Amino acid sequence: xxxxxxxxxxxxxxxxxWFPTFLNAGYAAAAAAVVVPLLLLxxxxxxxxxxxxxxxxLLWRKAVQDxxxxxxxxxxxxxxxxxxxxxxxxxxxxxxxxxxxxxxPPPGGLTVILIDRSASMSAFDGKVMRLDQAKKTADExxxxxxxxxxxxxxxxxxxxxxxxxxTTDATALRNAVDSITxxxxxxxxKLAYELANADMNSALADPNFQQTAKPDVYLISDGRALxxxxxxxxxxxxxxxxxxxxxxxxxxxxxxxxxxYEHPTQVEVFARLANFGPKPVTDVxxxxxxxxxxxxxxxxSLLPERFxxxxxxxxxxxxxxxxxxxxxxxxDITSAAVxxxxxxxxxxxxxxxxDVAYVVVPPAKQLSVLVVGDGNYFLDKAxxxxxxxxxxxxxxxxxxxxxxxxxxxxxxxxYSPTKLPPAGGFIYLGxxxxxxxxxxxxxxxxxxxxxxxxxxxxxxxxxxxLRDLILTKLWARKQTKLLPTLDSEVLIDGSGGPLLVLxxxxxxxxxxxxxxxxxxxxxxxxxxxxxxxxxxxYLALGSDMxxxxxxxxxxAVRIPRVDLQKMDSIPTRVRIIGPAGSVSAEVPPTGDFALxxxxxxxxxATDPPIPGYEKIAVNLxxxxxxxxxxxxxxxxxxxxxxxxxxxxxxxxxxxxxxxxAVGFSMIExxxxxxxxxx
Numbered sequence: 001x002x003x004x005x006x007x008x009x010x011x012x013x014x015x016x017x018w019f020p021t022f023l024n025a026g027y028a029a030a031a032a033a034v035v036v037p038l039l040l041l042x043x044x045x046x047x048x049x050x051x052x053x054x055x056x057x058l059l060w061r062k063a064v065q066d067x068x069x070x071x072x073x074x075x076x077x078x079x080x081x082x083x084x085x086x087x088x089x090x091x092x093x094x095x096x097x098x099x100x101x102x103x104x105p106p107p108g109g110l111t112v113i114l115i116d117r118s119a120s121m122s123a124f125d126g127k128v129m130r131l132d133q134a135k136k137t138a139d140e141x142x143x144x145x146x147x148x149x150x151x152x153x154x155x156x157x158x159x160x161x162x163x164x165x166x167t168t169d170a171t172a173l174r175n176a177v178d179s180i181t182x183x184x185x186x187x188x189x190k191l192a193y194e195l196a197n198a199d200m201n202s203a204l205a206d207p208n209f210q211q212t213a214k215p216d217v218y219l220i221s222d223g224r225a226l227x228x229x230x231x232x233x234x235x236x237x238x239x240x241x242x243x244x245x246x247x248x249x250x251x252x253x254x255x256x257x258x259x260x261y262e263h264p265t266q267v268e269v270f271a272r273l274a275n276f277g278p279k280p281v282t283d284v285x286x287x288x289x290x291x292x293x294x295x296x297x298x299x300x301s302l303l304p305e306r307f308x309x310x311x312x313x314x315x316x317x318x319x320x321x322x323x324x325x326x327x328x329x330x331x332d333i334t335s336a337a338v339x340x341x342x343x344x345x346x347x348x349x350x351x352x353x354x355d356v357a358y359v360v361v362p363p364a365k366q367l368s369v370l371v372v373g374d375g376n377y378f379l380d381k382a383x384x385x386x387x388x389x390x391x392x393x394x395x396x397x398x399x400x401x402x403x404x405x406x407x408x409x410x411x412x413x414x415y416s417p418t419k420l421p422p423a424g425g426f427i428y429l430g431x432x433x434x435x436x437x438x439x440x441x442x443x444x445x446x447x448x449x450x451x452x453x454x455x456x457x458x459x460x461x462x463x464x465x466l467r468d469l470i471l472t473k474l475w476a477r478k479q480t481k482l483l484p485t486l487d488s489e490v491l492i493d494g495s496g497g498p499l500l501v502l503x504x505x506x507x508x509x510x511x512x513x514x515x516x517x518x519x520x521x522x523x524x525x526x527x528x529x530x531x532x533x534x535x536x537x538y539l540a541l542g543s544d545m546x547x548x549x550x551x552x553x554x555x556a557v558r559i560p561r562v563d564l565q566k567m568d569s570i571p572t573r574v575r576i577i578g579p580a581g582s583v584s585a586e587v588p589p590t591g592d593f594a595l596x597x598x599x600x601x602x603x604x605a606t607d608p609p610i611p612g613y614e615k616i617a618v619n620l621x622x623x624x625x626x627x628x629x630x631x632x633x634x635x636x637x638x639x640x641x642x643x644x645x646x647x648x649x650x651x652x653x654x655x656x657x658x659x660x661a662v663g664f665s666m667i668e669x670x671x672x673x674x675x676x677x678x
Contacts, residue, residue, distance in 0.1 A: 029097075080671055084664055085668060088661050088664045088665055091661035091664060092658070092661050098652070106145075107144055107145050107218070109148070110149070110151075110215040111152075112151070112154065113141060113142075114192050114219045114221070115135070115155050115156070116134065116187060116220060116242070117156065117157055117181070117182050117183055118156075118184075118185055118186060118625060119353050119354075119620055120627075121134065122182045122184070123350045124247075125244040126244075131180070131182050133242050134242050137240050139174055142177070145170065148168060150167060151173055154195055157188070158186045158554060160191040160192040162199065163177070165199070166199065183600065184554075187221070190230070193233050196217060196233060197233060197234055200235070203215070216235070217236070217238065218238050221241075222630045224625070224630075225635045226624055228631070239634035241631070243629075248278070249348075249351050249354070250281060250348050251343075251354035251620075252341060252343055252354055252355065252357045252619075253622075255550075256269070257270075265333065267332075268327075268328075268331075269288060269359065270328070271328070272325045273343060274302065274305050274626065275303060276305050276628055276629065278304060278306070284344075284348070285299060285343065285344040286298045286341065286343050286344070288328045288340070289339070298328065299323075301324075302322065302323075303320065328341075336614070340357075341356070341357050341359075342355060350628060351628060353601045353625075354626045357550070357619040358602075359617060360603075362547070362548055367388050367540050368408050369392070369407060369411065370393070370410045371383070371392070371410075372396060372399045372415055373395075373396070373411075373413030373414055373415050374395060374415075376517075378517065378528070379411070379413055383532065386536070400417070400418060400419070407424065408424070408540040409426070409427060409536050410424065410426050411429065412429065412431050416433070419434065420434065423506075424508055424509075425511075425538075426509070427513075427535060427536075428510065428511070430516030430518075432448075432512065437487065437503075437505060438485055438510065438512065439482075440481065448480055450480055451479050453495075454496040454499065456475075456493075456494055457495055458492075459471050459491060460491050463491055465502070465531065466492070466531070466534070468530070471527060474521065474525070474527075475520060477519045477520065479497070479515040481497045482497060488501050488502065489502045494514075499513070499514050499515065511538075550617040550619045551598065551616065551617070552618070552621075552622070553599050553618055553620065556594060557595040557613075558593070559593040559595065559610055561591060564610065567611065570587060571587055573586050574593070574610065576604055577607060578598055578600065578603070578604040580599075580600050598618045601620050603617060604618060
């Protein structure tokens, strides 16, 4: 495929264009315009002879003939000499034009065919997929192999695979090419070149194969390799470019989802799109769905990424308003969910892999909770009705000795610890956290200030911890006066100061209740267990504010052993179900578990479900692969500068034409001399 996307068909022997190119066409035309009319003029002119008196009638015949040439011009008659002289002049003028013919040399005796199967090769130029186009080019190279020539086939993306080792069997080579399947991985050449170098060295070292010329390496790709300028090969690479520069494509290149720090059940989603086609596009529909139900939609207007700054400025001056980012309304997600963002402008799109991206929201987990205190009937009763995985209890002395850190939330019941785990969620009931910026107010003597007979003045009704709670009749006999900081949020404000404070510091989230629940009427009110449930969920989510990450196609996903141990029993095999079907993998008896490569974008699931990996999102989100504009330079560097397949060998024809002109001159001389002697 040439730079302009024009295919050069290969055949047995060199592929040659029968339309030569003239390097000096102007000079040749000027010379022909001068010499050809002069030659014709010589044949139009008559000879003018002197009149002579004669004494014999034998000379009358000759005199009558001479009378016919007394006029200056005559009618042009058929003349072999004129024809030959015209051929000589035209041949010399044609030689002066320097005609050349460009041709593609056939593959040599040892040939390596590298076929790109990365994400961009799944794009359609019109109705033809680029990978199919690449396979057709590879078949043409195989058909052009000389008799006895050996070739091999390597398929690559960011990895490389020998599909067919060196062989002289053209049928096996074509079958290998046909067996190559597309992937959604990025494009890198390093492994493919290393594999080609190793195989070429092995072949050249074979004593049964005599190869004097360097092997031929054909790279069939659109050329957009991430490491194009960092790779080299032992021989020159012939670049067969695939793809059209006019192919349109709109891609999702960025997808971010995060929880609201103050409201962890709320998820904010942001997407950015890019236009890799040649023309501006308006009204690009973008929709967001949760578990298959459309929840929100937006519209984007995109300028081509290939536009220069001047072109972009000119478009905006004409009234085009670009909008490539979509911030969707906040989602309230309290359970497991899959968020899907999709662009719907299929008429401007040639690649499907970058039209959809997923975000996996982890499922609600059973919380592991530790209560540190001397016992609290109301607290134990409230926790017993909640769905908790591990409602454990420790007395303060055991806690200080052990300092457990494997719980989602630790509740300190009327006890202020001396130390805390480095991260996590903590609830303090009638206690104050240690060594934090949030402190209890003290008087001049260093005694903690308390307030008596406090009631609720106001609370944050929209906060997840206090959602749907009625606290107007809440009363406490005594409270500790707290001193909130800039990192603190007062959730309940009372007559004696803040009653409930949410404080963030370091990697910990601290919820401080300024009074002892047993010294109030709260434990006997319905809002108390609801408050505990909301607080536990909030702190558990707040300990991990990120939604589950997505993976690149082909990225290795390694599941730590500790996650496998969270299952009721570790299975011997796990099935991975994805968009291209399912594959089974054996779980090792020890160590981590590596999932099989997930090469296509989409949503995957593990069976049986592995905690934290129940669903796995694989997204392209790769501007390099979504950019379908073929590279204008051949990839490669170092010791092996690649050449485009369109860079052909040149055959000069002028000297053959000069030889022909000399031959015509010899014929003209022979004809002339024969006429003289006749």
